[in-house]
Amino acid sequence: VVDRRRTCHAGAVERTGHAHQVTRRAFVGGASALLAGCSRASGPAPLSMWAMSYQGDYAPMLMPAFTAATGIPVEVQSVPWTAAHEKLLTAFAGGALPDVLMLPNGWIDEFAMIGAIAPVTRPDLIASVFPGVARTARVGGRDFAVPWSVAPQVQFYRRDILAEAGYPAPPETWAGWREMARAIKRRRPDDFVFLMLLNWPDALFTMLGQTGATMLREHDTRGNFRTAQGREAFAFYLSLFADGFAPRALSTEVQDPVAAFAQGFFAIWPSSATTVYDFTRRRAEIPAHLWGTARVAGPRGPGPGSALDISLCVSATSRRPADAWALIRHVTSDASELRFQRLIGVLPARVDAWRAPQLASPVIAPFAAQVRDTTPTPLIPEWERIRIEVQIVAERMVRGLVGLEDGLAAIDTRVDHILGKRRTLVQAGRIA
């Protein structure tokens, strides 16, 4: 039952042409050829880089220009988001981190604390980045990462479904959202209005940010979810599921959200910019005139939201930090960022790059407005875990397994527990 993963690949075993039999010489020859291929006697060894999801899949397309200019080849490994945190930590503990790694800005503090990443040596790399984004890449006053892309959340909506219900564009307030949802649900009782996957904390944390909830207290050493703002955000989040506006679904159940959106399974999808790319790529299923983007509705109109901004770091154990910084300089340049935007839709973290005409389309406008309006998240190593644990309790609340007040109390207890070690260290004065 236990999965015994095999990561090694069978060596290329040569077969002798006529006899169809593996001879010892052919095997040894094949094995030594394989070894020679790994060590690459001529030219510099490749730099290694890990990136998640689309960034990992498409970063190799930015590399030929870098290799042509510097002569340094780059090997990019794509890592799935669901396994990224454990893979990076395990790699650090095992001394196997790549030269360059991608981190969401929420993890930078954690990786800087354990000494996995090196501080930025060239201030010009950070120079023209959005100030709000650059702040999240700073730990203890030092820059530890170069922001690569910004990912504010906006709502993607189905123009036709909203128009049917009498809305040319989605409302900007929570009350308006609910009213629209009722109108849509009346016409399409078997479908849903919103897609907020129960194992992705982004939607809930956007709402918490919008109500202005300060989620931690006492120097970020205790949970603080039982506040008026916290209750407001949770109550609204839960009501969307209770009224049948959002499906009680995990990401494993909605395997293809783009197809589901195209089929009208839901009409509003708070998501980030790569979704623009997904929709454009699959325009045969979901033509451009059927969807639009708008800022996410807030309790009293659009407001600051959470974002999954992405940065690049150099690992502290990299043997070639100069080459690694050169690579980061290349992939975070305006030209590369704009190329990446055309490739996969991610939005540049540099202010200058936003002047490019390709970012002037109306679909991008809500992102541009939102990127300047982000909520600061607590910069502590435990934050990622807290987000996930909060979402776990939120899922139980959505499924009716626990009530609002008990759930919030459980969250505070859980968060206090997670922050226990940090609390002792703060009290002992070992960390600020």
Place this chain on the structure above:
Amino acid sequence: MTRQERTAFAFTMPVLAIIALVFVLPTTLALALSVTDYSIYALADWHNLRFVGFGNFVDLLTTPLFWRALGNTALFAVLGVPMAIGASLFAALLLHDRTVRWKPLWRVALFAPYVTSIVATAIVWRFVLGTRFGLLNRALAAFGIPAIDWLGDPHVSVFAILLFVTWKIFGYNMIVFTAALSAVPQDLMEAARLDGASRLARFRHVTLPAIGPTLLLAAVLSVSGFLQLFAEPYVMTLGGPAQSTTTVLYFMFDEGFKWWNLGQASAVALILFVLILCVTSVQTRIGRCYEWL
């Protein structure tokens, strides 16, 4: 020491050394870790490591998710072991029947899931179990049964995973049982038949005692397998919905590798070890009663 003993030692030393290095040493270290508060802060700086005695165990016992994981694992084992062994035995008995043709083909077909990549099969099963377009719900709809949210409803997700696990692993024990069944003495079987024993009576009094030791072995391995269930929920549901498929091992993986609380995770490992030891010793005791050992 005689010459013979020296030779024996010389031959066994390399293996013993490897066992000590890759098994005894890590186990001892894990034991040592379980009484410390090794966390991400200790990874950053060794000075943050503290000895906490049984603190991790006390902590675990007050963590609701650990109890939930324990409960889920127990549910998986209690339902899964009979299901998996029953399916294996049933398939083996069918294959053993004289009237079945193309036996090698059936054996291969039924054994194939066991050796197929778990991720690939999980993706297929996720489509089979899909709520809207899934094959299983389509089939149920033909009988007028309303759609079941197999992977999304916390009350049925365990059964969905069990269905997948049983399908995935029953082939292995089936082969073991096929081998055991071929060793059932045919003269006894013939004698029982002549004495007018029914099919059920023949199974109960001739087949079962003969395959008893194999059955015990399969049960022991299945129980320890199910108590260590991890990969199936990991690829099918990521432990969800609402942690209904989070097993002890999944909990340990999350604590240890996702959040790097290795102290806590080692404590979980120790508890799981003791648990498996207890269950297995009960099983061997039962086996002794029936003289299967």
